[in-house]
Structure formats: structure tokens, C-alpha cells
Amino acid sequence: xxxxxxxxxxxxxxxxxxxxxxxxxxxxxxxxxxxxxxxxxxxxxxxxxxxxxxxxxxxxxxxxxxxxxxxxxxxxxxxxxxxxxxxxxxxxxxxxxxxxxxxxxxxxxxxxxxxxxxxxxxxxxxxxxxxxxxxxxxxxxxxxxxxxxxxxxxxxxxxxxxxxxxxxxxxxxxxxxxxxxxxxxxxxxxxxxxxxxxxxxxxxxxxxxxxxxxxxxxxxxxxxxxxxxxxxxxxxxxxxxxxxxxxxxxxxxxxxxxxxxxxxxxxxxxxxxxxxxxxxxxxxxxxxxxxxxxxxxxxxxxxxxxxxxxxxxxxxxxxxxxxxxxxxxxxxxxx
Amino acid sequence: xxxxxxxxxxxxxxxxxxxxxxxxxxxxxxxxxxxxxxxxxxxxxxxxxxxxxxxxxxxxxxxxxxxxxxxxxxxxxxxxxxxxxxxxxxxxxxxxxxxxxxxxxxxxxxxxxxxxxxxxxxxxxxxxxxxxxxxxxxxxxxxxxxxxxxxxxxxxxxxxxxxxxxxxxxxxxxxxxxxxxxxxxxxxxxxxxxxxxxxxxxxxxxxxxxxxxxxxxxxxxxxxxxxxxxxxxxxxxxxxxxxxxxxxxxxxxxxxxxxxxxxxxxxxxxxxxxxxxxxxxxxxxxxxxxxxxxxxxxxxxxxxxxxxxxxxxxxxxxxxxxxxxxxxxxxxxxxxxxxxxxxxxx
Amino acid sequence: xxxxxxxxxxxxxxxxxxxxxxxxxxxxxxxxxxxxxxxxxxxxxxxxxxxxxxxxxxxxxxxxxxxxxxxxxxxxxxxxxxxxxxxxxxxxxxxxxxxxxxxxxxxxxxxxxxxxxxxxxxxxxxxxxxxxxxxxxxxxxxxxxxxxxxxxxxxxxxxxxxxxxxxxxxxxxxxxxxxxxxxxxxxxxxxxxxxxxxxxxxxxxxxxxxxxxxxxxxxxxxxxxxxxxxxxxxxxxxxxxxxxxxxxxxxxxxxxxxxxxxxxxxxxxxxxxxxxxxxxxxxxx
Numbered sequence: 001x002x003x004x005x006x007x008x009x010x011x012x013x014x015x016x017x018x019x020x021x022x023x024x025x026x027x028x029x030x031x032x033x034x035x036x037x038x039x040x041x042x043x044x045x046x047x048x049x050x051x052x053x054x055x056x057x058x059x060x061x062x063x064x065x066x067x068x069x070x071x072x073x074x075x076x077x078x079x080x081x082x083x084x085x086x087x088x089x090x091x092x093x094x095x096x097x098x099x100x101x102x103x104x105x106x107x108x109x110x111x112x113x114x115x116x117x118x119x120x121x122x123x124x125x126x127x128x129x130x131x132x133x134x135x136x137x138x139x140x141x142x143x144x145x146x147x148x149x150x151x152x153x154x155x156x157x158x159x160x161x162x163x164x165x166x167x168x169x170x171x172x173x174x175x176x177x178x179x180x181x182x183x184x185x186x187x188x189x190x191x192x193x194x195x196x197x198x199x200x201x202x203x204x205x206x207x208x209x210x211x212x213x214x215x216x217x218x219x220x221x222x223x224x225x226x227x228x229x230x231x232x233x234x235x236x237x238x239x240x241x242x243x244x245x246x247x248x249x250x251x252x253x254x255x256x257x258x259x260x261x262x263x264x265x266x267x268x269x270x271x272x273x274x275x276x277x278x279x280x281x282x283x284x285x286x287x288x289x290x291x292x293x294x295x296x297x298x299x300x301x302x303x304x305x306x307x308x309x310x311x312x313x314x315x316x317x318x319x320x321x322x323x324x325x326x327x328x329x330x331x332x333x334x335x
Numbered sequence: 336x337x338x339x340x341x342x343x344x345x346x347x348x349x350x351x352x353x354x355x356x357x358x359x360x361x362x363x364x365x366x367x368x369x370x371x372x373x374x375x376x377x378x379x380x381x382x383x384x385x386x387x388x389x390x391x392x393x394x395x396x397x398x399x400x401x402x403x404x405x406x407x408x409x410x411x412x413x414x415x416x417x418x419x420x421x422x423x424x425x426x427x428x429x430x431x432x433x434x435x436x437x438x439x440x441x442x443x444x445x446x447x448x449x450x451x452x453x454x455x456x457x458x459x460x461x462x463x464x465x466x467x468x469x470x471x472x473x474x475x476x477x478x479x480x481x482x483x484x485x486x487x488x489x490x491x492x493x494x495x496x497x498x499x500x501x502x503x504x505x506x507x508x509x510x511x512x513x514x515x516x517x518x519x520x521x522x523x524x525x526x527x528x529x530x531x532x533x534x535x536x537x538x539x540x541x542x543x544x545x546x547x548x549x550x551x552x553x554x555x556x557x558x559x560x561x562x563x564x565x566x567x568x569x570x571x572x573x574x575x576x577x578x579x580x581x582x583x584x585x586x587x588x589x590x591x592x593x594x595x596x597x598x599x600x601x602x603x604x605x606x607x608x609x610x611x612x613x614x615x616x617x618x619x620x621x622x623x624x625x626x627x628x629x630x631x632x633x634x635x636x637x638x639x640x641x642x643x644x645x646x647x648x649x650x651x652x653x654x655x656x657x658x659x660x661x662x663x664x665x666x667x668x669x670x671x672x673x674x675x676x677x678x679x680x681x
Numbered sequence: 682x683x684x685x686x687x688x689x690x691x692x693x694x695x696x697x698x699x700x701x702x703x704x705x706x707x708x709x710x711x712x713x714x715x716x717x718x719x720x721x722x723x724x725x726x727x728x729x730x731x732x733x734x735x736x737x738x739x740x741x742x743x744x745x746x747x748x749x750x751x752x753x754x755x756x757x758x759x760x761x762x763x764x765x766x767x768x769x770x771x772x773x774x775x776x777x778x779x780x781x782x783x784x785x786x787x788x789x790x791x792x793x794x795x796x797x798x799x800x801x802x803x804x805x806x807x808x809x810x811x812x813x814x815x816x817x818x819x820x821x822x823x824x825x826x827x828x829x830x831x832x833x834x835x836x837x838x839x840x841x842x843x844x845x846x847x848x849x850x851x852x853x854x855x856x857x858x859x860x861x862x863x864x865x866x867x868x869x870x871x872x873x874x875x876x877x878x879x880x881x882x883x884x885x886x887x888x889x890x891x892x893x894x895x896x897x898x899x900x901x902x903x904x905x906x907x908x909x910x911x912x913x914x915x916x917x918x919x920x921x922x923x924x925x926x927x928x929x930x931x932x933x934x935x936x937x938x939x940x941x942x943x944x945x946x947x948x949x950x951x952x953x954x955x956x957x958x959x960x961x962x963x964x965x966x
Binding site: 061063092100106108120 | 574575576578579580581582583584585586589593594597598600671672
Binding site: 372490493494496497498499500501502505508509513612613615616617619620623634635637638639641646650653657661 | 691803806807808810811814815817818819821822891895898899902903904905915918922925926928930933934937940941944945947948949952
């Protein structure tokens with residue numbers, strides 16, 4: 001679904017810092033990405049990579065000790081980082097919506113589902129209670145929730161995990177936003193439920209033309225859902241491109257490592273390789289963040305690499321592009 | 336498809352939901368517990384009078400001549416076996432007969448009930464002051480904990496909690512009563528009928544008289560309410576649902592008043608219940624300082640005068656009120672938080 | 682840990698206050714110009730003198746004198762002594778009783794534990810003032826009765842806290858090990874369980890001492906506490922109450938201010954200790 005559709009959301013060199021007892025850490029360090037209308041962008045990374053913080057930074061929801069210090073976020077060409085709080089409030093939930101990871105804590109435990117949904121509608125539109133109620137109920141139906149009238153009156157703890165997440169998605173779609181940022185919405189859910197929700201979301205996004213930024217650590221989800229993917233590591237984007245390009249022909253050692261260690265691609269049932277080390281020390285080193293764990297590191301990696309384009313739409317932040325070789329099983333397994 | 340089981344939005348079907356057994360069961364269980372507690376208290380009181388020390392002195396003035404004592408001993412059934420005595424005791428209890436005061440000769444329970452409206456007035460006024468000032472301040476300091484005002488209020492509450500209530504009372508008397516001569520320092524003002532009840536809150540004079548004692552009584556509960564509300568709000572503010580509500584684009588004011596307040600409502604209601612108990616206890620001190628004609632002052636006079644029947648009656652009465660208030664608090668909590676009734680088992 | 686404690690301004694002030702006042706209380710006989718209980722030293726002619734007056738024999742009455750000519754500085758010093766003595770004694774006894782009860786409940790478990798905890802919960806539902814009043818009402822007033830009343834009001838809190846901590850420790854392997862080695866119950870409880878469960882009580886004890894001071898003062902003020910022969914600060918305040926309308930404030934205010942400072946000091950120390958042990962509070966960078 002690439003092509004000439006215009007960019008809905010463009011993030012340029014976003015930088016978010018957290019002030020801690022050890023000094024300042026850049027959880028998001030020079031991140032640039034974009035999504036087009038109707039496109040699904042997968043934002044992949046492990047815990048600590050800064051992918052969630054990126055999502056919050058776009059919406060201006062980063063709380064102290066964190067702060068967005070640099071960059072631009074262009075929504076239809078307008079830089080929303082320069083907006084006042086009142087202007088941001090108008091955008092949140094209306095033009096950009098967010099789906100949180102854990103619906104049990106995101107939904108208020110003491111308010112009925114219907115009340116929370118109507119809130120989301122009435123915050124942005126002058127709609128009477130009755131009409132808002134009907135819209136909310138219809139939204140529940142569209143995400144595949146049965147008996148929506150009853151669900152509207154239920155409390156969150158009375159619903160199953162999958163249903164709660166569908167409610168969260170329904171809330172996100174209520175005001176027909178231009179962009180939805182979904183922060184690991186299917187993590188922790190049953191695999192079958194996960195598949196259902198993914199299918200639902202894909203359908204909805206295609207129908208409404210909403211751009212979707214799907215944050216996850218699961219490559220399998222990305223491969224089935226996303227059009228394009230951006231891989232994050234230690235606050236920076238290390239590779240991005242069309243899903244097919246990145247997953248078949250990864251250019252960055254980290255991406256290759258992720259793919260190699262993904263069980264769903266291990267058709268030959270070989271022992272899964274792992275990326276040695278952990279992300280903890282990444283921010284300390286100058287130069288390429290992945291260097292401490294990289295099997296392809298050379299002296300040149302002491303300098304922070306720029307994003308280099310490999311082919312149209314596919315870029316990676318590595319000095320050693322082209323040196324990556326995937327085991328044969330990977331290539332053979334991809335049918 | 337939307338017609339199936341069509342119900343109107345929010346409102347009417349709420350009762351079918353509350354018709355669930357769970358909440359009703361919980362309430363009934365709590366009422367039964369309360370009743371059992373009252374029975375236990377009556378037994379304790381019985382033991383206190385009849386088993387500890389000479390029961391005769393608890394009910395009759397020990398200075399009476401021996402024939403009177405002997406006759407009273409028989410009349411009171413002190414020659415009966417213990418269980419029979421207990422049944423007599425309960426019988427009298429249910430008929431409101433808790434003995435007669437040594438000092439005034441009036442029935443103990445009657446004495447207490449006649450003084451109760453004054454105490455009730457004072458307690459309600461103090462409760463109003465404490466909650467009306469305390470809850471908003473608590474919410475403010477919870478949201479803006481690190482601001483200058485927030486931290487100042489925090490320090491002040493620590494101070495207020497440390498001070499004994501009589502000390503504040505004295506300070507109030509000195510400042511407002513004697514130096515500034517603004518408000519009276521003793522007694523209850525004139526009463527007037529309000530909805531059929533005589534209350535001093537209905538007259539200006541009455542309000543002037545109740546001002547200082549109510550303020551004094553409210554100080555400690557005020558500090559407690561501010562602290563607990565602040566803790567509750569602080570915990571709330573960090574919760575995910577607040578961030579989610581912001582992500583939906585809601586204004587902070589709505590978030591505070593609907594989402595946060597709803598969450599802290601349960602702890603606040605519990606706090607109010609606790610505060611009521613504190614008020615009951617401290618009313619004794621305040622009534623003494625300000626010569627307020629309530630049950631607390633009656634109790635102190637009874638203690639100082641060793642007027643046992645009144646003491647026992649006061650204790651039973653206070654404990655009953657306590658149990659009832661706690662029961663009401665639990666019921667309210669169950670109604671506010673639908674999860675409570677499923678969690679709490681006895 | 683001592684150094685960490687003193688990083689807080691409030692905590693430092695509190696500690697200074699507490700140490701200074703405790704010192705005064707202990708050294709009262711030395712510091713006081715007069716023995717307030719010795720009637721021979723009193724001169725009725727110097728009664729009700731305002732603070733700062735110089736007496737006939739040159740002694741300065743810094744706090745003034747009371748209705749019987751007693752130097753209030755001395756009276757307050759001795760009153761401080763009594764207040765602290767009562768509070769510390771009562772809290773210590775309550776601590777011991779609470780610890781024994783909580784420890785036994787945690788160790789034995791079962792019915793004993795349930796019963797005890799029900800009792801504790803029941804008692805904790807009532808404010809301590811009320812409980813103390815009840816006991817004083819039933820037992821009468823006087824030094825020993827007041828101490829008993831305060832003990833009764835406080836033991837439950839200690840019992841519950843210790844029991845919670847002990848319950849956590851009880852499940853750990855070293856207790857299992859001791860049990861398997863057939864150590865006698867008392868040994869396990871005292872030498873193994875207790876030292877590891879006692880930590881949270883350190884903070885609570887300080888706060889409860891403050892509470893005991895306030896409680897005793899309240900009871901004495903109401904006239905149902907200590908007897909007049911050995912007045913505490915609360916009783917001194919009560920005695921001076923009648924002179925307030927005549928604007929002779931110093932009789933009540935001087936012991937009152939000392940009481941206030943004492944309570945604030947102890948509470949500051951207690952609050953600082955609580956802060957130090959609270960995992961959610963981090964020292965601001």
C-alpha cells in the first residue's frame with residue numbers, strides 16, 4: 001500500500017530525554033519516521049528500545065522526569081510539538097488516538113464502559129448523550145463485540161482480556177482519527193484472540209483509511225499486519241523499509257539477529273540463535289549503539305552511523321550494510 | 336440486532352444489576368456482623384458491671400445504709416445465678432433501662448439521649464468543616480505535591496496531627512475568645528426548631544457558639560483527611576487510566592472530578608468513617624473546654640464522679656453508634672465500588 | 682544510616698528538640714531552681730507573678746509563678762519528666778505485650794492467630810482516646826491506671842505490625858530449617874523470628890511515644906489522668922486553665938508550648954524515620 005498517498009504523520013529527529021539519578025538518558029534519540037494514509041507502520045523493538053516512549057512523545061504525554069527536547073512531529077504538515085496544551089487536547093483522541101498495552105489498567109475500574117466511551121466522544125464533539133451512546137454502541141459492534149448494549153453497561157472487570165482490548169480499539173476509532181498509535185495492544189493476550197484482533201484492526205484500518213503505527217516486539221505480528229516496518233534499538237531507528245524488504249533481506253545486524261531468533265521462522269527446528277548481551281549498556285557507548293553486541297562490528301563502528309539507503313524505501317543505520325548473510329534456512333523457509 | 340435486550344442508557348437497568356445477589360449478600364452479612372458485635376459488647380458490659388468488683392456499687396450508691404443495700408441486692412437479682420443475671424441485664428437493656436445516675440438520680444440512658452442532640456450538632460458541624468476544607472485541599476496537594484503551597488500544607492498537616500486537640504482548643508479560646516472577643520467560649524447557643532428538631536444551628540447566636548468548638552473538633556480530622564486524600568490522589572494520578580484519559584483528549588478538570596475522584600471515593604468514604612470515630616472520641620475533650628452540654632462532657636463528669644451507671648450507659652451507647660457508622664461506611668463502599676462485594680469475605 | 686538520617690532538615694530539628702528536652706527531663710533536679718514538690722520552698726506571696734519577674738531572693742522566674750508561688754520553670758521541668766516517664770514506660774510495656782502477642786500469633790497460626798487478629802482489628806477500629814477513656818472510666822485515675830490505659834490503647838497496633846512482619850518471615854526457609862532441627866519454640870520465636878521481624882517497629886515506636894505523650898496529656902487535662910501530686914504537662918495546663926480568663930496565660934501556655942515543642946520534635950523524628958524506610962520515597966537528587 002505504498003505509493004503516492006501523502007504522509008499523514010511525519011516525525012523528524014524526535015528526541016526525548018529522561019533525567020535520572022545517573023544523569024540524562026535519551027530514551028528517544030533522533031527518531032524519524034512517517035506513515036501515509038491507510039498505511040500500517042510496525043515499530044519493532046525489544047523492551048527498553050524506546051518504542052513506547054516514541055508513541056507517548058508524539059502525543060505529548062511524556063511526564064516529568066521525561067521531556068521532549070528536540071524534533072518535529074508533523075500532522076498533515078502542522079508541527080504539533082509546538083501546540084499549546086489546549087490544542088493538543090483537541091488532537092488527542094480526535095486526530096491521533098492511542099491504544100494502550102494493558103486495557104485493565106487503562107480503563108477506569110469504577111466507571112462503566114459506556115460512560116468511558118461517551119466521554120471520548122463528548123470531549124471532541126457536541127453530541128447529545130443519546131446520540132453518543134448509539135455511536136459508541138455501534139463502534140463496539142464494529143470491533144466484533146457481541147451484545148454491545150449490555151457491554152456498554154458493564155464494568156471493565158466483567159469483560160475478558162480480549163474484549164477489553166477490543167473496547168480500547170473501539171474507543172480509539174470513535175472519532176475517526178487520522179492516526180492510531182497502538183502500543184503493544186496484543187501483548188499478553190491469547191494467541192488466537194491476538195489473531196482475531198489483528199484481523200479486525202486490519203479490516204478497520206483498510207476501510208477507514210486510518211494510518212496505523214503498531215508498536216510491538218513481535219516480528220510475526222509485523223509480518224502479517226504491517227506494510228512498512230521500522231526497527232528500533234536503544235532509542236534510535238536502525239532499519240526501516242517495506243515489510244517484505246526488511247524481513248527478507250535485513251540490512252542491519254540487529255534485525256538479522258531478531259529474525260534469526262524468532263521461533264516462527266525456524267522451520268527446520270534448529271537451535272535458536274540469540275543476540276548476546278543486553279540492551280542495558282547501549283546508551284553508554286558513543287558510536288553505534290548496537291556495537292557491544294554486534295557480530296559484524298569493526299573499528300568504524302565507533303562512529304555513530306547515518307541512515308543509509310539501500311534501495312528505494314529501505315534504509316539502515318550501519319556501516320556494514322551488505323555484509324549481512326542470513327542462514328539458508330531463513331531464505332528457504334520464506335515461501 | 337441492536338434491538339435484542341434493548342435497554343435504555345445507564346439509569347434504569349442499574350437496579351437489575353444491583354439486584355445481583357453479591358452486593359445484597361455482602362450488605363446482609365455486614366449487618367449480621369454488626370448485630371453480633373453489639374451482642375458481644377453487651378456481654379462485655381455485663382461482665383464489667385457484674386463480674387468485676389462489687390456489682391452493687393455499680394448500680395446503687397454505695398453510701399446507702401445496709402438495709403437499702405440488702406433490699407437493692409435482692410431487687411437487682413444479684414442472688415440469682417450468673418446467666419439469669421445476664422438475661423435480666425439484657426431485658427433491662429432492651430427496655431432502655433441502664434440504671435440510674437448516682438449524681439442526678441435520673442435514668443442513665445435518658446440522660447445520655449437528652450444530651451445527644453448537642454453532641455450530634457457539634458459533630459456534624461465539625462465533620463462539615465473538616466470535609467469541606469479537607470477534601471479539596473487533599474486533592475490539590477495530591478495533584479500539585481511539589482508546589483510550594485502543596486509542601487506547606489503537607490508540613491502543616493504533620494504539625495496538626497501531632498498537637499493534642501485540647502491544646503488547639505486552648506489556643507482558640509485565648510485568641511478568639513479572650514483577646515479578640517469575637518466569639519463566645521462556653522455553652523451552647525439558643526436553639527430553634529428546624530424540621531421539628533431543636534437545633535442551635537438555626538440561630539445566629541447558636542452558630543456563634545458552635546463556631547469555636549466545631550473548629551477545635553475539626554482540626555485533627557482535617558489533618559487526617561488531607562493526608563489520606565492526598566495519598567489516595569497521588570496514587571491515582573500515576574495510574575494508567577489517567578494517562579489514557581488524557582490520551583482520549585479529556586480536560587484535566589473532567590479527569591480530576593470524574594475519574595480521579597471516583598477512584599479515591601472509596602478511601603475517602605472509609606476515612607470519613609474513621610474520622611467520625613475520632614470526632615466521637617475527641618468530642619469529650621472539646622465539650623469539656625467549651626462547656627458544651629453534650630454526651631462527652633457528661634461522660635467526663637460521670638468518670639470524675641464515679642457515676643457508674645452513666646459511664647456504662649455512655650460506653651454502650653458510643654460503641655453502638657460506632658458499629659452503626661462502620662456498617663454504613665461499608666455499605667456505601669460496596670455501592671461505590673462494585674468489586675468490593677466480591678472481594679470481601681466476612 | 683545516621684548520616685542519611687541527618688540529611689533531612691526536619692529530621693535534624695526534631696532530633697535536636699528531642700535530645701534537648703529529654704536531657705532537661707533527666708537533669709530536672711539539677712536544672713530546676715526550686716523543687717516544685719517541696720512545699721517548704723514555696724512562698725505564697727510570690728504567687729501569680731508574670732514571666733520575667735525577679736523574686737525577693739533574686740531568683741528569676743523565667744516562666745512566672747503559679748497560684749501557689751511555684752516557679753514555673755521548675756514545675757515545667759518536672760512535669761516534662763513525668764510526661765516522658767509515663768509515655769515511655771507505657772509504650773515500652775505495650776511494645777513488649779504487642780510483640781509477644783504478635784509473635785505467638787504468627788508462630789502458632791491457626792485458631793489462635795485468627796482470634797487474636799480479630800480482637801486486634803476490633804480494637805483498632807476505635808480511636809485510642811476512646812479506649813483509654815474506657816479503661817480510666819472502669820479502673821479509676823492515677824499513675825498506674827493511666828499507664829495501663831495507654832498500654833491497652835497501644836498494644837494492638839504493635840501486635841498487628843509485628844505479626845504481619847513475622848508472618849512474612851515465617852514462610853522463609855531459615856525458619857523451616859530451625860523447625861526441622863527441632864529447636865524449641867521459644868528459641869525459634871525469640872532468636873530467629875523476632876530479630877528479623879522487628880524492623881518496622883522501630884519507626885512505629887517513636888510515633889507511638891508521641892501518641893502516648895498526647896494521650897496522657899489529654900487524660901490529665903480532662904482530670905481523669907494523673908494525680909495532682911506529681912503533675913505532668915497536661916495537668917499543669919489544666920491547672921492553669923482557670924486563670925486564662927484573667928489573662929494570666931503563662932500558667933497554661935508555658936507548659937503548653939513545651940508540650941507542643943516536644944510533640945513536634947518527636948513527630949519530626951518519627952516522620953523522618955518513616956520516610957527513610959518507605960521504598961516509594963526517593964531522596965530528591
